Every structure is written in C-alpha cells, then in structure tokens.
Amino acid sequence: MTNQSEETDDLTLISDKLIVQALMAPDKCPWTKGRKSSASASNSRTPRNKSLPPKKPKKKDATPRKVLPPKVTPSTSAVHEKIEHGEYSCLEDDGNPIALAVPERKELCVTLPPCAPFGDQSVDARSKVRKLLKLFQLICRKLMQAEEQQLRNFGRIDLEAIEVLKKYDGYSKPDAIVGDVPGVVVGDEFHFRVELSIVGLHRIYQGGIDSAIVDGTRIAISIVASGGYPDELSSSDELIYTGSGGKATGKKDAEDQKLKGGNLALKNCIKTKTPVRVIHGFKGQSRSEVGQSKSKQISTYTYDGLYVVVDCWQEGASGSMVFKYKLKRILGQPELALHIVKETRMSKVRKGLRCPDISLEKERIPICVINTIDDAQPTPFEYITKVIYPPSYAKEPPQGCDCTDGCSDSSRCACAVKNGGEIPFNFNGAIVHAKPLIYECGPSCRCPPTCHNRASQHGIKIPLEIFKTGETGWGVRSLSSISSGSFICEYAGLESSTSETMEESVGFTIDAAKCGNVGRFINHSCSPNLYAQNVLWDHDDKRMPHIMFFAAENIPPLQELTYHYNYTIGQVRDKNGVEKVKECLCGSADCCHRLY
DNA sequence: GAATATTCAGGATG
DNA sequence: CCATCCTGAATATT
Numbered sequence: 001m002t003n004q005s006e007e008t009d010d011l012t013l014i015s016d017k018l019i020v021q022a023l024m025a026p027d028k029c030p031w032t033k034g035r036k037s038s039a040s041a042s043n044s045r046t047p048r049n050k051s052l053p054p055k056k057p058k059k060k061d062a063t064p065r066k067v068l069p070p071k072v073t074p075s076t077s078a079v080h081e082k083i084e085h086g087e088y089s090c091l092e093d094d095g096n097p098i099a100l101a102v103p104e105r106k107e108l109c110v111t112l113p114p115c116a117p118f119g120d121q122s123v124d125a126r127s128k129v130r131k132l133l134k135l136f137q138l139i140c141r142k143l144m145q146a147e148e149q150q151l152r153n154f155g156r157i158d159l160e161a162i163e164v165l166k167k168y169d170g171y172s173k174p175d176a177i178v179g180d181v182p183g184v185v186v187g188d189e190f191h192f193r194v195e196l197s198i199v200g201l202h203r204i205y206q207g208g209i210d211s212a213i214v215d216g217t218r219i220a221i222s223i224v225a226s227g228g229y230p231d232e233l234s235s236s237d238e239l240i241y242t243g244s245g246g247k248a249t250g251k252k253d254a255e256d257q258k259l260k261g262g263n264l265a266l267k268n269c270i271k272t273k274t275p276v277r278v279i280h281g282f283k284g285q286s287r288s289e290v291g292q293s294k295s296k297q298i299s300t301y302t303y304d305g306l307y308v309v310v311d312c313w314q315e316g317a318s319g320s321m322v323f324k325y326k327l328k329r330i331l332g333q334p335e336l337a338l339h340i341v342k343e344t345r346m347s348k349v350r351k352g353l354r355c356p357d358i359s360l361e362k363e364r365i366p367i368c369v370i371n372t373i374d375d376a377q378p379t380p381f382e383y384i385t386k387v388i389y390p391p392s393y394a395k396e397p398p399q400g401c402d403c404t405d406g407c408s409d410s411s412r413c414a415c416a417v418k419n420g421g422e423i424p425f426n427f428n429g430a431i432v433h434a435k436p437l438i439y440e441c442g443p444s445c446r447c448p449p450t451c452h453n454r455a456s457q458h459g460i461k462i463p464l465e466i467f468k469t470g471e472t473g474w475g476v477r478s479l480s481s482i483s484s485g486s487f488i489c490e491y492a493g494l495e496s497s498t499s500e501t502m503e504e505s506v507g508f509t510i511d512a513a514k515c516g517n518v519g520r521f522i523n524h525s526c527s528p529n530l531y532a533q534n535v536l537w538d539h540d541d542k543r544m545p546h547i548m549f550f551a552a553e554n555i556p557p558l559q560e561l562t563y564h565y566n567y568t569i570g571q572v573r574d575k576n577g578v579e580k581v582k583e584c585l586c587g588s589a590d591c592c593h594r595l596y
Numbered sequence: 597g598a599a600t601a602t603t604c605a606g607g608a609t610g
Numbered sequence: 611c612c613a614t615c616c617t618g619a620a621t622a623t624t
Contacts, residue, residue, distance in 0.1 A: 156617060159608070193616060194608095205608055208615040228615025244614075262614095281615070284600090297600095297618085 124589050125183030127527070129199050134553055136198055137484040139164045141432045148427050149410060158192040165198070174200030176212035178221050179275050179306060186334045189481055189554045190301040201303060202279055208244055209262025219274045220265040224301065226281020236339070239278065239307060243323030256321040263323050267312045275306040275330060300481060305333040337558040341479050358466060359383045364459050367518055371468040378466065378474055382515035385459060387546065389495045395539035400445030407447050415441045415453055425455040430485030431533065431550045440537035456487045456548040457537045464489065466521050471585050474521045475560045482555040488530055491519035491547040508544040519549065524595060525562030527588040529555050532563055562586065567596035
C-alpha cells in the first residue's frame with residue numbers, strides 16, 4: 001500500500017528527542033529523557049538496596065541522533081501517550097531492584113521495571129502475558145551472563161529465574177483455566193516448561209497432564225506432547241496421546257498404567273466435552289552458528305490450540321498396558337506456522353518467489369522476496385550492507401581493548417568497561433538487555449572476531465525474507481523461530497547530517513530510500529517484536545551509532561518482524577510546518593491508530 | 597575428535 | 611514419601 005520511495009518527501013523531525021525501544025517493552029527509555037553515560041546506565045550489578053531512591057535521569061545532554069525509519073512507512077501510531085502516562089518504563093531507569101537470592105557472597109541484582117502494568121485493567125491480557133515472558137527471559141539472560149562471567153554456576157537457569165520472578169509484585173500463581181488462556185495465542189513459543197506454568201498454559205513443571213476439578217469431576221485442562229512417550233502426531237488435526245505412568249517412561253518394573261490422576265482426568269474429558277489445550281514440544285532445534293561455541297540443546301514448546309478428546313482405550317501386553325487417547329483439534333483455530341513452514345520446506349518451488357536474493361549475495365545468506373498477493377516487485381534500490389557515511393566525514397578511530405583472553409575479564413576489557421563493566425551479550429549471541437548505547441569490540445581491538453562482544457557486527461545470521469503483506473506493503477519475516485535477544489539486522493542506509501556542516505551537526509538520520517538493506521522493509525508496530533539498539537564498534541562517533549535490531553521476545557516462524565518507529569504525534573511536519581498525519585495499520589490491540 | 601545419543605542425578609510441585 | 615512427556619552435565623557411541 002505504502003510505497004517506500006514515494007514517501008521520500010520532506011519529513012522533518014521537529015522533536016530532538018530520541019526514542020528507542022527497550023528490550024523489555026515498548027517503553028520509555030533513557031533516550032526519551034536524555035542520555036545517561038553508558039557507564040552509569042548499567043545497572044547490572046548495582047548493590048542490593050531496595051530502598052534506593054529512584055535515580056532521576058539527567059535532563060538532557062548531547063542529543064545524538066534521531067532514528068529515521070524507512071521513508072516507506074506503512075502503518076502506525078505512537079506509544080507516546082503511554083509514555084506520558086508513565087505506563088511503561090525501561091530497565092535502565094528507576095526499576096525496583098530485586099536481589100537474587102544467591103547463597104554465595106556475591107549477590108546479583110536484577111533491576112526490574114516498576115510493576116504498574118500488572119493488575120492494571122487497562123492493560124489487556126496479551127500485554128500482560130508478553131510482559132511476564134519478557135521479564136522471565138530477561139532474568140534468564142542476566143543469570144546466563146553471570147554464569148558466563150563465572151560469578152556463579154546455576155544448574156537450572158529456568159528454576160533460578162522463576163524464583164526471582166516470584167518476588168516480583170504482580171506475579172501470582174496461575175489459576176486453573178479451562179479452554180484458551182487469555183493473552184496466549186495459538187503459535188506462541190516457549191523455551192522452558194516453567195514458562196508454560198508462568199502464563200497458566202500448563203501449570204505443572206514435569207507432568208504431561210494438567211488437570212482441575214470442575215463440578216466435582218477431575219478433568220484435564222492441558223497436555224504437553226514432547227516426545228516422552230511414543231505419541232502419534234498424525235498429519236494435521238489429530239493426535240494420539242499416551243497416558244501417564246507405567247513402564248513407558250523407562251521404569252525398571254513393568255507396570256500397567258492406572259486409570260487415575262491425569263489419565264482419569266483425560267478420559268473424563270470425553271464425557272464432559274471439555275476442550276484441552278495442547279502444547280507441542282520439539283527438541284534439539286538448536287542451530288549452531290558458525291564459529292560459535294558448542295550449541296546447547298534447545299527445546300521449544302508451541303501452543304497448538306484446543307482439542308477435544310474423542311476416544312480412550314488401553315493398549316499393550318498385560319503387565320505393561322498403557323492408555324491411549326485420541327484428540328481432535330477444534331476447527332476454526334489458526335493453522336500452526338510450523339506446519340506451513342514444513343510444507344514450504346518440503347515443496348521444491350517456493351510459491352510467490354519474486355527474487356531469490358535481493359541482496360545479490362552481499363549478505364552472508366540470501367534474502368528472498370515472496371509475494372503471494374499480487375504481481376508487484378519491490379521498487380528497485382541499491383542494496384548495501386553497511387551504512388554509508390557522508391563523504392566529508394572521517395570516522396574517528398575507536399579505542400579498542402587489548403584483551404587476548406576473549407574479553408572474559410569484564411573489569412579489564414576496555415570495551416566491557418565502556419559498557420558499564422559487562423559484556424552485554426550472552427555467549428549465544430543474544431543481547432542481555434537494552435542499553436542507551438553499546439560498545440562492541442572493533443577493528444582496533446586485539447580480540448578475535450569470535451569475541452562475544454561482537455554480536456551484531458558480523459551481519460545477518462537469521463534467514464530473513466521480504467514478503468508482501470496485506471495492508472502495509474512489504475514486510476520482513478523468517479521461516480525460522482527466533483529467540484528473544486537474537487540479533488536480526490542493521491538499519492543500513494545513507495547517513496546524513498540534519499544541519500549544514502558536519503562539525504556543528506547535532507543530529508543525524510539514516511535515509512534508506514535510495515539504498516539500504518533488509519532493514520528498510522521492516523514495518524512499524526505499536527506492539528513490536530523487535531527493538532532498535534544503538535551500537536558503536538567501527539568508530540567512536542556517538543552522533544551516529546549503528547542502529548541494530550534485536551528480537552524483543554520469542555518470535556514464531558512467519559510472524560512479521562516489526563519495531564516501533566517512535567514518532568510522536570505532531571512530530572512530522574511538511575515544508576510549511578503543517579502537521580502531517582499518517583494512519584497506523586499495525587492492528588495490534590494497543591494501537592493508537594496514528595503513526596504520526 | 598567432534599557431533600550426537602543415552603544415562604544419571606538433582607529438583608519443584610502436588 | 612511419591613511420581614512426573616524437565617534440564618543440564620556426565621558418559622557412551624558414531
């Protein structure tokens with residue numbers, strides 16, 4: 001609908017505010033209020049002190065740069081009002097610090113955002129769920145970071161993280177829910193069983209069948225099928241599930257499964273016609289990145305939707321009988337993206353393929369263009385992978401570190417020190433949390449390219465594709481699942497100064513109308529799944545940091561990638577200073593229907 | 597030897 | 611005390 005290159009007119013940003021998304025939420029970041037020095041912005045290991053008065057952000061110092069979204073702006077609105085109402089806040093700011101109960105001398109402190117959103121009626125269930133999950137994932141990344149710095153060894157990060165989360169105001173034990181859980185949508189992905197429990201999808205940690213008593217009878221409310229038993233996940237909408245207990249789990253003694261507990265509950269569902277939530281677990285989807293350390297086995301749990309139990313019988317030889325259940329998926333629910341991806345991968349020809357690699361091999365992996373809506377092709381542009389700086393501009397050489405130990409000692413690595421004494425990435429490449437500015441190691445550092453403090457400078461690693469959306473023109477998505485914190489891509493384009501001379505210039509913008517990379521196709525959303533992070537690595541000019549997109553949550557395959565353009569209403573004017581209005585079409589629940 | 601499969605042990609919840 | 615469609619680390623196997 002909107003065409004990028006048509007919108008190349010005079011967008012003028014009258015506000016000098018710079019707003020960038022926090023990893024936690026569409027939030028009010030330090031940028032909004034002026035910048036803190038990156039060193040003081042880090043809260044990763046502040047001493048524990050709950051009564052610490054909230055830090056007042058500095059009014060404003062040097063305003064670096066405005067993020068100019070692609071001039072092709074599809075749809076949008078602004079989160080501005082919410083920011084004004086203080087509904088959101090960012091990790092870097094005045095959160096309530098919660099100390100981890102680390103039974104060793106070294107205490108870890110995770111700063112959590114204020115808990116206003118919880119229990120607030122105005123926040124819909126979906127936002128709550130997403131916030132809780134983001135919070136949990138943030139804690140996990142923090143713990144992982146601590147583990148990697150060898151401050152401490154947690155066996156089970158998931159269990160450790162839930163302990164922290166429990167201390168957070170707004171966390172409560174989930175009630176038993178029959179049917180869909182408000183805020184959870186078919187296709188949602190999780191990485192730990194604990195996460196299923198947090199959102200109330202499946203409350204027990206290990207058991208496969210969660211049940212509740214309704215009207216005096218025990219009925220099943222959710223099941224997890226993750227390969228522990230030989231279930232049959234036949235084709236599409238049917239599932240044969242194996243009961244719990246007996247020998248199947250690898251017991252020493254053969255034993256018949258008993259019709260009690262979960263087994264009975266599941267059988268009762270036939271009579272009561274109770275819908276059962278099905279969560280599908282997949283194992284070993286880990287994809288070892290090139291040059292990365294050993295890839296951990298990663299399990300993914302996908303919410304498959306509601307099923308009804310239609311049949312129940314016993315199977316097997318006497319002495320090792322098991323219960324089997326036949327479940328049918330209730331019609332009218334969205335198809336799992338996973339299945340579509342499977343079909344797509346199976347089929348030889350890709351439907352709607354308009355271009356096998358729009359980057360013309362400039363990226364490490366091809367980025368194809370898919371259009372199953374009409375015949376349109378993207379408007380031609382020059383594909384570049386790196387930002388192009390103004391001709392007159394000579395980049396300041398960065399001051400690197402001289403680490404030879406892989407920058408492992410974050411108190412000695414000069415780059416880590418600039419990041420407030422931490423390497424802001426986990427060893428798997430995920431960003432730990434949003435910061436005003438991140439310093440990656442660069443060309444003048446002595447560390448090798450495999451250093452963990454170089455997460456976003458090696459280009460795109462996740463297979464992305466450009467596709468035609470219904471309403472918003474072109475968009476970007478992936479056939480793979482993306483886990484929270486993953487680096488997606490840079491926003492590349494022509495860097496230009498907003499004032500006459502380079503020297504006096506206060507603001508810079510990136511214009512991707514004529515040349516750019518995939519980043520120029522990423523649409524706006526009021527509840528985005530990516531966020532933009534400022535990063536410096538190949539130069540030290542804070543006025544024009546790289547703008548790097550990271551996943552703010554787990555993103556299922558085929559879901560469109562979006563970030564918040566961060567316009568404010570009234571911000572954009574035409575040549576004559578007249579306010580311009582653009583409708584937001586992002587369609588999210590908290591959309592305010594105006595991009596600017 | 598490294599990548600993968602199997603087993604073991606520790607653990608939270610009900 | 612019991613058991614569980616978990617996890618991560620330790621062994622075993624290709």
